[in-house]
Amino acid sequence: MTSGRNTKTPEDWWSTSIIDMQPGMIRYRGYAIEDLIGRVGFPEMIYLMTRGELPHPGAVKLLEAALVAAVDHGPQAPSIAAARMAITCGVGINNAMASAINMLGDVHGGAGEQCVRLFNAIAERLGNGHATEQRLAEAVRAEVRVQAEQGVRHVPGYGHRFHPRDPRAPRLLELVDAAAKSGVVSGRFAAIGRAIEAELAAAKGHPIPMNIDGATGVVYAELGFPPPLCRGLFALSRSVGILAHAFEEMQSGERNKGPIPRHLIWTYTGPPARELGDGK
């Protein structure tokens, strides 16, 4: 049977390079699961499953740091609030998690992915050789201009609604610098990330420091993660906070928890009371 689209077998329709299975055997990307358990860590496993190969140990450290950094931002985040409300509605904890993860869209969880795209675009402008500060600055300005023309209003990865200085970013960059020093990563994207920060400060007249999305974006770009995977990695990370909050709320005894205390009623801004017309 040919393997053309119109005549694929069901088995081919579900083909994958991720997992091989026979009764009694499970192999991920070729490695037997019983060999991986206890010898390979969870971040390593994340890398293996999504990228297809085991990572270098130094790369694991960076990936792990980025995953740790983004686990939670508190009940004011819609995803966290959703998880806490959902669990009081009589659904399973996985359903509460799902309702929350579902909210990590372009605005709530997509900035890391958008940063990596931006960093990659700038890296592509620079090409392979060493980039002077000046070339870096020019490439940054050119790419930011392109983005603005496409309607992107805020450069993703910089500034923060709540934190004047995001406490998570400097520490992550520190780890990237150390990894670049020992040759684990190139450091190219840390340089790009910093160059954007400098350009924004110059353009706006005040600092707009790199935030968690920019910093994890630097990490993921250094590690070569394709942008859509970066949104998924952010989701894996944030799922930890989502789970913790859902479980904590389970202990409250609340039922049908809404967004504000029960004695408060929303402001109504619609038409005044009216009657149906004739014929109704």
Place this chain on the structure above:
Amino acid sequence: MTSGRNTKTPEDWWSTSIIDMQPGMIRYRGYAIEDLIGRVGFPEMIYLMTRGELPHPGAVKLLEAALVAAVDHGPQAPSIAAARMAITCGVGINNAMASAINMLGDVHGGAGEQCVRLFNAIAERLGNGHATEQRLAEAVRAEVRVQAEQGVRHVPGYGHRFHPRDPRAPRLLELVDAAAKSGVVSGRFAAIGRAIEAELAAAKGHPIPMNIDGATGVVYAELGFPPPLCRGLFALSRSVGILAHAFEEMQSGERNKGPIPRHLIWTYTGPPARELGDGK
């Protein structure tokens, strides 16, 4: 203002012990995020966020092994198939993940949680002192009987539809035994898990080996995870496979991927063609 249910402030309505935040400061369970990044691993972070304290290093190893063990079971799992179909429908990768995680219900992801409940119930029967093999067997039989009376048809955690012997279970138990030997865990739940396996074999006349749910259940029970959290931990683990499969399917170029190759049409078993009656 009092903090009674009827008059809680919005801030109290959203109180949590997980995360503290001020502009420029984020602390998880009291620890500053910039101290955690690069010093605490991802499984440690999972433990800290859900349990409130950092785990002992030996406990981390066990938790990590359980998380690694359950990441994927292939496109025949409804959650994995759902993730692969969803990503072809023009939704974000987080939405594909959410649709899939949403399916990890009582039947598809709840067995680990149910195992922990079963193990805990048996442990409660045994009380604190040393349990002889005989007491263990009696407690197992008693609890399994109780479950059967409540309508539970299959003891969760044993046997497998596909694997005569689940390759993930022995390796996990090996790690639990090592941890018990060095005093990191008690080994009490490994003993319970094995006793159930023995009882089932005796009752059915053939082996019904512990599967991934039973083995991760042993790990989580040894580590003291409350049962609902176990479903969440399974979801975190399975999210890795879900993400990997969604990303792989993104590369296929498929649009609106259904469950079977496009040239196949489902069997129709309903009424024959008929006309609407009068008045329609």
Place this chain on the structure above:
Amino acid sequence: MTSGRNTKTPEDWWSTSIIDMQPGMIRYRGYAIEDLIGRVGFPEMIYLMTRGELPHPGAVKLLEAALVAAVDHGPQAPSIAAARMAITCGVGINNAMASAINMLGDVHGGAGEQCVRLFNAIAERLGNGHATEQRLAEAVRAEVRVQAEQGVRHVPGYGHRFHPRDPRAPRLLELVDAAAKSGVVSGRFAAIGRAIEAELAAAKGHPIPMNIDGATGVVYAELGFPPPLCRGLFALSRSVGILAHAFEEMQSGERNKGPIPRHLIWTYTGPPARELGDGK
């Protein structure tokens, strides 16, 4: 090929009695779609798709009334709040709807289903013949007692956290009474519903009026809808409010809308600031 479970074809694996399709032909439960469009209403279609046959016109009116009655209960409902928050996170309107519908669980949307189960159980006790007020009262008491023994604390369908008298219930019962008078439905479940209301008032010493779940439960029981379908019908109804609220919030320009105004920070109740120990 046999049609046993182990050797089903993919086409049989996806067999259904709901829809038949060939290129250029679509039939629902045997009826051609081009015949249904413009001749059959949306509630009729809901009935046909879920029950397999077109309903009697009087039954349509009742179903439609129940669907209209439950469309929304305002932004204090977790599902509505979730939809409004989700749409500000950069996800599609279907994703915002999904996150919300996902919350219509046992506590937030399951009461109608639970009412139908209760009403059916009481009807089963009564059997087929005419039920005197006394037999009705006895059957109600017996069934409520059974529920209490099974741990059900509140009889679903009566009383309301917010409304002393739910404005939706009397009107629905009025329509059921009219339908019973003209023989469209038996009126048996309206009688059961009222008998429970009487019993609760007697037991508690004050009225606990039937609420929306009890009233729609009466309608769905009179129409013979199986309980799980009732949860789905509630979801269809509530989806209307969910959609309306999501769309309204789209106009606000909010980004990452959380549960409370941005200047409010949740109350932190966890450990005080602390340092990592040695080795970290």
Place this chain on the structure above:
Amino acid sequence: MTSGRNTKTPEDWWSTSIIDMQPGMIRYRGYAIEDLIGRVGFPEMIYLMTRGELPHPGAVKLLEAALVAAVDHGPQAPSIAAARMAITCGVGINNAMASAINMLGDVHGGAGEQCVRLFNAIAERLGNGHATEQRLAEAVRAEVRVQAEQGVRHVPGYGHRFHPRDPRAPRLLELVDAAAKSGVVSGRFAAIGRAIEAELAAAKGHPIPMNIDGATGVVYAELGFPPPLCRGLFALSRSVGILAHAFEEMQSGERNKGPIPRHLIWTYTGPPARELGDGK
């Protein structure tokens, strides 16, 4: 207290014009719910809730027809397959519905919305006066060219992967024509829709008939529904099929139903069996 963004009260934070509520009172867009129940139909209610006003009766008929037309397309649709698989995983019927509705993204459910945008863009080019066939054709060509430049490869609303002629479209257009004849709608968008169909046929050399998305797009554009609401209306409609299929699958007794019969194993295309390296 001012009502600026930084100092909104919680009640203002959740303000809405859709629903007003006090204990014992519920009004939707100003109408008391007990007045609406039994007097206003479900499609009318959908219109009222989403648009803010009750529709003209002729408009209701069109809306209802479009909602009826799109309820289901069989288990080969990823949303339908997902609902059927989900319900076998031990989640609630609302969760199965949610996983499915979540898949109605740009590719699986977004074409109706995209059609309305396209029709609106063409209408805007034409302005208010009568449009001759020639002007219509020019406006169509111009707009399709703009879309192509923006990377849109297929004009949404025309052609179908499965149906040479989508049986749902002609009937819907028939109803629009009748409504235009009696002045309920302008007929302007039906003309635009047909003009696109003519242009595509001319450009490709063979018919590419309007499909369900184009036809419902014509209806929704005639009724003035904003494009994002159109995706929501499609979701409301498809939820009916989703619910019906989930409920039917509940009767099957399947557990963890995957996409293909259980005896089939997916084709593995990854690396051959391999060992972990040193240090593992």
